[in-house]
Every structure is written in structure tokens, then in C-alpha cells.
Amino acid sequence: MSEDALLRWLRARIGLSKIGDDAAVLPDGGPFAVTVDSQIAGVHFPPELDPAHLARRLLAVNLSDLAATGADPAWAFLALSTPPGFDHKRFFTSFLAACETWGVELAGGDLAASPRAVVATLTLIGTRPAGGRWLRRSDAAPGHDLWLGGTAGESAAGRRLIDRGARLRGRRVELPGSFSGPPALLAAARRAVRRHLLPEPQMALGKWLGRQTEGAAMDVSDGVARDLHRLCHESSTGAEVRAELLPLPDRFAQLCAAIGSDPLALALAGGEDYVLLFTLPPDVSPPERFGCRRIGRITRAKSIALIDGGVSRPLPPLGWDHLEKQEAPAS
Amino acid sequence: MSEDALLRWLRARIGLSKIGDDAAVLPDGGPFAVTVDSQIAGVHFPPELDPAHLARRLLAVNLSDLAATGADPAWAFLALSTPPGFDHKRFFTSFLAACETWGVELAGGDLAASPRAVVATLTLIGTRPAGGRWLRRSDAAPGHDLWLGGTAGESAAGRRLIDRGARLRGRRVELPGSFSGPPALLAAARRAVRRHLLPEPQMALGKWLGRQTEGAAMDVSDGVARDLHRLCHESSTGAEVRAELLPLPDRFAQLCAAIGSDPLALALAGGEDYVLLFTLPPDVSPPERFGCRRIGRITRAKSIALIDGGVSRPLPPLGWDHLEKQEAPAS
Numbered sequence: 001m002s003e004d005a006l007l008r009w010l011r012a013r014i015g016l017s018k019i020g021d022d023a024a025v026l027p028d029g030g031p032f033a034v035t036v037d038s039q040i041a042g043v044h045f046p047p048e049l050d051p052a053h054l055a056r057r058l059l060a061v062n063l064s065d066l067a068a069t070g071a072d073p074a075w076a077f078l079a080l081s082t083p084p085g086f087d088h089k090r091f092f093t094s095f096l097a098a099c100e101t102w103g104v105e106l107a108g109g110d111l112a113a114s115p116r117a118v119v120a121t122l123t124l125i126g127t128r129p130a131g132g133r134w135l136r137r138s139d140a141a142p143g144h145d146l147w148l149g150g151t152a153g154e155s156a157a158g159r160r161l162i163d164r165g166a167r168l169r170g171r172r173v174e175l176p177g178s179f180s181g182p183p184a185l186l187a188a189a190r191r192a193v194r195r196h197l198l199p200e201p202q203m204a205l206g207k208w209l210g211r212q213t214e215g216a217a218m219d220v221s222d223g224v225a226r227d228l229h230r231l232c233h234e235s236s237t238g239a240e241v242r243a244e245l246l247p248l249p250d251r252f253a254q255l256c257a258a259i260g261s262d263p264l265a266l267a268l269a270g271g272e273d274y275v276l277l278f279t280l281p282p283d284v285s286p287p288e289r290f291g292c293r294r295i296g297r298i299t300r301a302k303s304i305a306l307i308d309g310g311v312s313r314p315l316p317p318l319g320w321d322h323l324e325k326q327e328a329p330a331s
Numbered sequence: 332m333s334e335d336a337l338l339r340w341l342r343a344r345i346g347l348s349k350i351g352d353d354a355a356v357l358p359d360g361g362p363f364a365v366t367v368d369s370q371i372a373g374v375h376f377p378p379e380l381d382p383a384h385l386a387r388r389l390l391a392v393n394l395s396d397l398a399a400t401g402a403d404p405a406w407a408f409l410a411l412s413t414p415p416g417f418d419h420k421r422f423f424t425s426f427l428a429a430c431e432t433w434g435v436e437l438a439g440g441d442l443a444a445s446p447r448a449v450v451a452t453l454t455l456i457g458t459r460p461a462g463g464r465w466l467r468r469s470d471a472a473p474g475h476d477l478w479l480g481g482t483a484g485e486s487a488a489g490r491r492l493i494d495r496g497a498r499l500r501g502r503r504v505e506l507p508g509s510f511s512g513p514p515a516l517l518a519a520a521r522r523a524v525r526r527h528l529l530p531e532p533q534m535a536l537g538k539w540l541g542r543q544t545e546g547a548a549m550d551v552s553d554g555v556a557r558d559l560h561r562l563c564h565e566s567s568t569g570a571e572v573r574a575e576l577l578p579l580p581d582r583f584a585q586l587c588a589a590i591g592s593d594p595l596a597l598a599l600a601g602g603e604d605y606v607l608l609f610t611l612p613p614d615v616s617p618p619e620r621f622g623c624r625r626i627g628r629i630t631r632a633k634s635i636a637l638i639d640g641g642v643s644r645p646l647p648p649l650g651w652d653h654l655e656k657q658e659a660p661a662s
Contacts, residue, residue, distance in 0.1 A: 003442050006419050013427060014437060024439040026406055026456065032363070036408040036454055037441045043412075044443070075357055077367040079410075079452040081374075088337050096344060106345060108355040110368045110452075111334050112375070119445070121410040121452035123367055125357065 004230075004317075021234075022068035022219055023126065025134050033126045033134065035065035041117040045197065046162055051087050052094035053168055054120065056198055059098045061221070062124045063201035064274040068219040070135040070210025071126025073203070075107040079121040081114035102203065132210035135278075140216035140235035142300040144279035147292050149202045152224050153256075153263060154249040156270020157189075158196030160259050166193045181258055188251035189258070195249075199274035205290045209278055217278035223271040224295075225304075229317035231277060232304055241268075241296040241315060243308035264308070269318035335561075335648075352565075353399035353550055354457065356465050364457045364465065366396035372448040376528065377493055382418045383425035384499055385451065387529055390429045392552070393455045394532035395605040399550040401466040401541025402457025404534070406438040410452040412445035433534065463541035466609070471547035471566035473631040475610035478623050480533045483555050484587075484594060485580040487601020488520075489527030491590045497524045512589055519582035520589070526580075530605035536621045540609055548609035554602040556635075560648035562608060563635055572599075572627040572646060574639035595639070600649035 001009075023035035039058045041047040049057075059076070066073050076099060082088070088111075099106055104124070128134060140146075158166070165176035166189070173190035180186075202219075209217050216235055220227045224241075232239050246267050249255075256263040279298050286292045296307075306315040332340075354366035370389045372378040380388075390407070397404050407430060413419070419442075430437055435455070459465060471477075489497075496507035497520070504521035511517075533550075540548050547566055551558045555572075563570050577598050580586075587594040610629050617623045627638075637646040 001419060006423075006442065009420065010423060010437075013423070024406070024408070026363075026438065032357075034406070034408055034439060034454070034456070036410045036439060036452075038410045038412055038443050038450070038452065040412055040443055040445055040450070042446045075355070075365070077355070077365055077454060079367045079369045081369055081371055081450060088332060089340065092337075092341060092344070106341075107357065108365060108367060111337065112369050112371055114371055114448070114450070115373045116447060117445070119369070119371070119412060119450045119452075121367075121369065121441075121450075123365070123408060123454040125365070 021136050022065035023071065025069070031128055033066060033069045033071040034123065035062055036121065036123045037062045037065060038119060038121040040119050047117065049197065050168065051091035053197055054118070055091045055095035056098045058120050058122050059095065059102065059104070060199045060201050061274060062122045063102055063203060064199065064219040064221070066124055066126040067202045067206030068135060068217050068276055069126065070129065070132050070206045072129050072207070073102050073104045073124055073126045075125045076104050077107060077123040078109035080109065081112040081119040083114050083116055083118065086118060129207050129210060132207060135206065135209055135217035137216055137218045137231045137234040139214070140231055140237050140279040140298045142237055142298055143282065144215060144298040145282050145294050146239055146241065146296040146298055147278050147280060147286065148224065148247060148295050149205050149276035149278070149290065149292050151247045151249045152220065152273045152275070153252060153267035153270045154192045155196040155199065155272040155274070156266045157255050157259060157261065158192035159272065160261060161189055161193050162196065168193060168197050179258065184251055185254050185258060188249065188255045191249065192255060196272060201274060202276050205276055205286065205292070208286060208290070209276070212280060212284060215278055215280045217276055220273040220275055220277050221271060223269040223318060224273070224277065225268045225315050226317045227277055229304055232302070236302070238299040238302045238304055239296055240299055240305045240307055243306055245293060245295045247293040268315070352467050353396040354402065356400070362459055364397060364400045364402040365454065366393055367452065367454045368393045368396060369450060369452040371450050378448065380528065381499065382422035384528055385449070386422045386426035387429045389451050389453050390426065390433065390435070391530045391532050392605065393453045394433055394534060395530065395550040397455055397457040398533045398537030399466060399548050399607055400457065401460065401463050401537045403460050403538070404433050404435045404455055404457045406456045407435050408438060408454040409440035411440065412443040412450040414445050414447055414449065417449060460538050460541060463538060466537065466541055466548035468547055468549045468562045468565040470545070471562055471568050471610040471629045473568055473629055474613065475546060475629040476613050476625050477570055477572065477627040477629055478609050478611060478617065479555065479578060479626050480536050480607035480609070480621065480623050482578045482580045483551065483604045483606065484583060484598035484601050485523045486527040486530065486603040486605070487597045488586050488590060488592065489523035490603065491592060492520055492524050493527065499524060499528050510589065515582055516585050516589060519580065519586045522580065523586060527603060532605060533607050536607055536617065536623070539617060539621070540607070543611065543615060546609055546611045548607050551604040551606055551608050552602060554600040554649060555604070555608065556599040556646050557648045558608055560635055563633070567633070569630040569633045569635055570627055571630055571636045571638055574637055576624060576626045578624040599646070
């Protein structure tokens with residue numbers, strides 16, 4: 001059973017529930033947003049990843065879920081299962097420093113021995129900023145513009161480089177020996193690896209969106225296409241995405257050529273972008289400093305279309321399914 | 332580094348923090364208690380455990396932490412990482428039924444694929460009952476009686492039987508083929524296996540304790556001895572435990588003889604009892620229906636002593652360390 005199918009089954013059993021947004025608001029409409037996410041060695045990150053980087057990634061990925069609700073992060077609860085030899089002090093030194101950066105207090109957790117892989121599960125609780133509302137996936141309306149908080153596809157390119165041996169050591173990305181090219185391409189490749197391992201959650205953008213009176217939001221973890229399907233499903237709308245408006249990183253076409261991937265497929269279905277996907281009325285634009293790009297619009301028709309070179313075709317929910325490991329054919 | 336040493340290091344870095352009680356109270360002294368615990372296949376339960384039983388165990392173990400704070404359980408967040416073939420529907424059907432039993436709403440979570448072992452991490456949020464206070468480990472005072480909410484050692488005996496092949500299938504415990512004896516002994520062995528796999532959290536006792544004006548509480552997960560050390564450390568007190576007052580299950584001596592374990596060592600250091608360890612002023616006793624037993628008293632001297640056959644000796648913090656897997660010699 002796929003993740004989406006299982007979630008549908010669960011929601012049917014529980015009835016209308018809090019499940020569906022990136023974080024749950026407690027009590028209903030209340031002052032707290034709660035989110036949980038796991039990072040598993042060999043699934044979400046390479047097993048030999050520096051514990052200091054793992055700690056930052058774990059926090060960033062979870063913060064991105066809070067950003068999608070417009071919350072101010074407040075408390076963290078960490079369940080950390082580690083095989084023998086794991087460097088806890090290195091992990092926690094980095095984790096606590098990152099917590100300080102983002103205004104998070106480590107408030108509890110659970111330490112356990114794991115037979116093999118590191119499994120780190122973080123629960124984050126955020127509060128609603130004064131004057132803010134909770135952002136939801138279900139608040140998109142026909143006529144809204146569809147926005148993306150930053151570039152897409154770069155993280156997926158970074159994952160492919162890591163699969164081929166790229167590593168982050170300290171602040172330096174080591175590319176696979178087989179990877180060569182002009183300096184600008186190498187720089188783009190290093191940036192992609194760093195982007196994949198150490199994403200930057202869009203907390204400030206989330207809070208800005210929470211101060212707007214209208215619009216839906218979610219964070220892109222499983223790919224723009226799949227996550228857009230989820231947003232439209234929750235809002236009972238459709239959407240049109242214009243391929244030429246998708247924000248791509250510098251030198252992305254060259255990077256994709258070098259790793260044998262299709263740029264559009266990576267951007268739409270690569271996943272783990274950890275930027276916000278959101279909607280706003282057409283007369284509202286986020287401030288320039290957030291680097292957002294309008295990529296299309298929300299429609300009344302419930303289909304989800306990709307307009308590419310003037311041709312409209314259905315955009316299937318390609319992307320990452322956490323249970324089926326089904327990914328778009330990224331050529 | 333042991334778990335306790337790591338926690339000391341962490342607390343020194345964070346300063347005085349919420350870490351230390353079974354659940355954290357948010358905001359400081361506020362209306363919510365939060366707890367997180369993981370169950371890992373091969374560590375906390377046998378890998379072939381029925382997903383329906385795993386689901387109940389996961390919830391029970393976490394509820395026990397909330398019981399130790401006197402909370403009313405409210406919301407659950409589940410991070411579930413599973414290898415291919417895991418029966419999600421079986422897990423969730425059982426989990427949701429158990430949630431209904433205990434008044435818990437599944438409010439969010441994260442599903443992921445795990446390369447090998449099932450890792451289930453549950454975050455529970457509870458609310459403070461009207462007229463209740465939050466229970467803490469640090470509220471023991473010299474002169475308090477020391478109480479245990481139920482029998483100790485039975486779960487550890489059950490774990491030893493499982494290590495030798497005992498299994499729970501549906502409602503029936505199958506004992507290892509090598510295990511034989513009179514029916515009463517077999518019944519005690521089956522009860523131990525069930526107690527280990529499906530503990531009963533003491534929610535009602537926790538709420539009753541929260542209505543008393545004095546006293547500390549925690550739940551016994553890592554062994555009476557180790558957890559008593561933690562309670563006394565938080566309260567800056569010592570304690571005296573009277574061996575003859577320790578509540579043991581029926582036929583526990585015979586069961587321990589059959590599995591080659593020392594009853595006192597299992598009761599003091601076996602762990603995963605999931606009963607409350609608490610203190611009360613000497614003029615207050617919990618109602619009979621909770622099945623609690625007074626096992627000693629809290630002292631001003633900071634030593635922790637076991638009085639056995641009239642002889643007092645230091646009771647070391649034997650028990651389960653989640654990082655060192657150090658256990659008392661329980662034979």
C-alpha cells in the first residue's frame with residue numbers, strides 16, 4: 001500500500017482529523033502546532049553522515065513543517081536510536097547550537113540503542129505568532145496565484161551525487177572522483193549536495209504568510225508535483241503550473257546533464273526541496289527578499305496541469321512515496 | 332558513555348531544563364505534558380511481534396510516562412518506520428482501538444520505509460486534569476513513604492522467556508518447548524510474557540496522585556533501583572527500600588528458579604515494569620483498588636539503601652541503561 005493510500009484509509013477510519021497538514025494544531029485551532037519527522041540512516045541520509053550534520057538536517061526538516069503552518073518554533077523532543085560508537089556529544093553539540101539559532105528549546109526525549117541504523121525522530125512544537133493565523137493546505141482558492149518559496153530540484157540532484165559518493169566533510173563537499181567539469185559546474189554540484197544535506201527552513205516566509213489574510217501553504221518534501229496534488233486535494237481545487245516559471249538553481253541544466261537527469265523531472269518530482277509551496281490572491285506578492293517565484297495558479301477545475309512550451313498536459317502526482325519508494329523516472 | 336552520563340552532560344549544557352521528568356510540561360508549569368518514546372524491533376520487542384501487539388505496547392509504554400505526571404492523555408503523534416511487508420492496517424487498527432480505550436486522538440505523524448527493523452516513535456501530549464497538579468520526580472521529601480504501584484520483576488521474567496522463544500499469538504502465550512512445570516507455574520510464565528509485551532499504564536493512579544498535595548512520582552521503566560536513584564537525585568534525598576516489602580507477582584520465586592534468575596535482582600533491576608514509583612506523606616495511602624505497596628521511605632541522608640533480612644546495604648543504580656545495555660547480574 002502506498003503512503004497516500006494508507007493515509008486515506010486512516011483518515012476514513014478516524015473521520016475528519018488533524019492529519020493532513022504539515023503540523024497539527026492543538027487543541028483544534030489552538031495555540032500550538034506539532035510536527036514529527038524521522039531521519040533514518042540509509043533512507044534519508046548516508047549512514048556515514050557526520051552526526052553534526054545529521055543533527056542540523058533533522059532540525060531543519062522538521063522546522064520546515066512548522067514554517068508551513070506559520071508557527072514560531074518553541075520546543076523539541078528528540079528520540080534518538082543509535083548503534084554502538086555513535087558520537088552523541090558531537091550530535092548534541094551541533095543540535096543544541098542549531099536549536100539556539102532557531103529559538104528552539106530541547107525539552108525532552110528518549111535515547112535508545114539501535115541494532116544497526118541511526119533513527120532520529122524529532123517532535124517540534126511551535127506557537128502561533130501574535131497577529132498570525134495558522135496556515136493550512138486547505139485554504140487554496142480558485143484564482144489564487146501558486147508560489148514556490150525557492151528553487152526546486154537542487155536537493156534531488158544533491159542526493160544523486162551523494163548516491164555516487166559525494167560527501168560533506170566539515171564545511172567542504174567532496175565530489176565523486178568520477179565527477180569533473182568546469183569550476184562553475186563543480187560549484188553547482190557542491191551547492192546541491194549541501195542543499196540536500198543541510199536545507200534551510202523558510203521560517204520567516206512562513207510567518208509572513210501567516211500574517212496574510214488568505215492563502216494555503218505546505219512545505220515541499222516529497223516533490224512539487226506530489227505535494228501540489230495534496231494541496232489541491234485538501235482545497236478541492238486544481239492547479240496549472242507553468243514549466244518555464246519553475247525556479248531552478250544556477251547551472252541546473254548543466255548539473256542535470258552531468259548526472260544524467262532531466263531537469264524538469266527533478267524539479268517537479270525530486271523531493272526534499274524544503275521550500276514552501278503556497279497560494280496568495282493575485283494582488284499580493286511576498287517581499288523580494290524571500291526569493292519566491294510565482295509558478296502558476298489555482299483553478300476551479302480539479303485537474304492539475306503542467307503547461308510546457310504552450311502545451312498543457314496532466315501533471316501526475318510524481319514524487320516520493322515513503323512506503324513505496326516510488327519516484328518519478330528522472331531519466 | 333552511559334545514558335545517565337550523557338543526560339548529565341546534556342543538562343549541564345542546557346542549564347536547568349525540562350529534561351528529567353517522564354514528560355515535559357509546556358510552557359513551564361503550563362497546561363500540557365509531552366513525552367516521547369521509541370520501540371525498536373530487536374531492542375524493545377522481538378522482531379516477529381504481531382504489529383497489533385506492538386501498537387498496544389507502544390501506546391502503553393508512552394501512556395505510562397504521562398501517568399507519571401498525572402496527565403490526562405489527549406493527542407498522539409506517531410513516527411513509524413517499517414521494512415517492506417509490514418502490515419500497516421493491522422498495526423493501525425489495533426493502535427486506533429487502543430487510542431479509543433485511553434481517550435487519545437491520533438493527531439499526526441510520519442511514515443517512512445526502514446531498511447530493516449521496525450522503529451516506532453510515539454509522542455504523546457496530555458492535559459492537566461481539573462484540580463490536579465503536575466507530578467514530578469523532584470517532589471520527594473524526607474519522611475515521605477516510598478510506594479510502588481504494582482509488582483516488580485514480572486516483565487523482566489517475561490523478557491527472559493521471550494529471549495528463549497516464548498511468543499504471544501493472538502491472546503495466547505506459547506512458552507518455549509523446553510519450559511515445563513506444574514500448571515500454576517506455566518500460568519505465571521504466560522502472565523509474565525503478557526505483562527512484558529502488553530503492560531497496563533497506571534493512568535488512574537497517576538491522576539489520583541495528582542490530586543494529592545504532596546509527593547513525587549515517576550514510572551519504572553529502567554528498573555526500581557536505577558529509577559529510584561533518579562528520583563532521589565532529582566529530589567536531593569536518599570531512600571531506604573525494605574526487600575521484604577517489594578511486591579512480587581504470584582509464584583515469582585518458582586518462575587525465577589525455572590528461568591535461573593534471582594527474584595530480588597529481577598524485581599530491583601529488571602526494568603520495564605511500567606508501574607509508578609511514588610512518594611506520599613505517611614498519613615496518606617492510595618486506595619486499595621490501585622494495588623500499590625509501600626516499599627520503604629525517603630530519607631534525608633542521600634544514600635540509597637536496601638534493607639534485607641535486617642541488614643542494610645547500599646542499593647546501587649542497577650538496571651537498564653539504554654546506551655550501555657548494562658543490566659544487573661540477574662541470576
